Amino acid sequence: MYPNGCPDPYGKKASYDYALRAVAHGLSPKWAVINMKLKAPMHILSSLLVIMGIFFLIFGYHVQNRDRMASNGGGLRGFFRVLSEDIHAYRKRLAKKRREAKSAAQEARATREHKKSDRKKRKKKKSSKRSRRSKSSSRRSKSRSSGDRDRDIELAPTGSSELGNYDSPVSSMLS
Structure with missing residues (x-):
């Protein structure tokens, strides 16, 4: 819109470039123009609100501690x-x-x-007890020592054994 060498002391060139870029990327042209026009006033308003907030904070602290300040x-x-x-x-x-x-x-x-x-x-105590047992027992018990944990597990009945009318082919061969 403007030549590259043209000065932009008030930022108008940058504002219009931003609005054109926003429209080119699919944003609403109406909101791009509104944003362009309200950008500077919003910066001023936000800085005023920050300054007023700091002022009210100091004023409230002063009112709250007025007696202590007078004594100091x-x-x-x-x-x-x-x-x-x-x-x-x-x-x-x-x-x-x-x-x-x-x-x-x-x-x-x-x-x-x-x-x-x-x-x-x-x-450590449990492992030392296990090692004492394994030293005193035979080779057969040594091979089972890794499966000591499995000895305490009870086998649950399977579904096929619960059925009373089921005859396995193996049981018929044995009788």
Whole structure:
């Protein structure tokens, strides 16, 4: 729209280029123009809202702590003394919470490690008992020692054995 060498002191060239680019990518031309026109006022409004928010925050703090400020010298001097006291108290509370959380974490870690060491001791005792048994028993029991865990499992009845009227071909051959 404009030649490349043309100066753009008010940003109009960039605004129109943005609107044309938005329309070229399928956006609504109406909203592109509205956005182009409202961009600067919205920047100004948002900066004003931020400044007003900071002002109200300071004003509210001043109203809340007016007596403390007066006892600490009044004016800006009292304001900054009270502010520094509050910051110091906040940091103390934060440090106390951190210490409590750290000690609680250390206690939890110690109990976990204690439980873990107890489990290891129990496993070690069990494994030493197993090794004593396997040394005293015969070769046949040694080969079964890996299947010790399977001995305690009961076999569930299968569906075919529950049917009373089913005759297996093997049972007829045996009788």
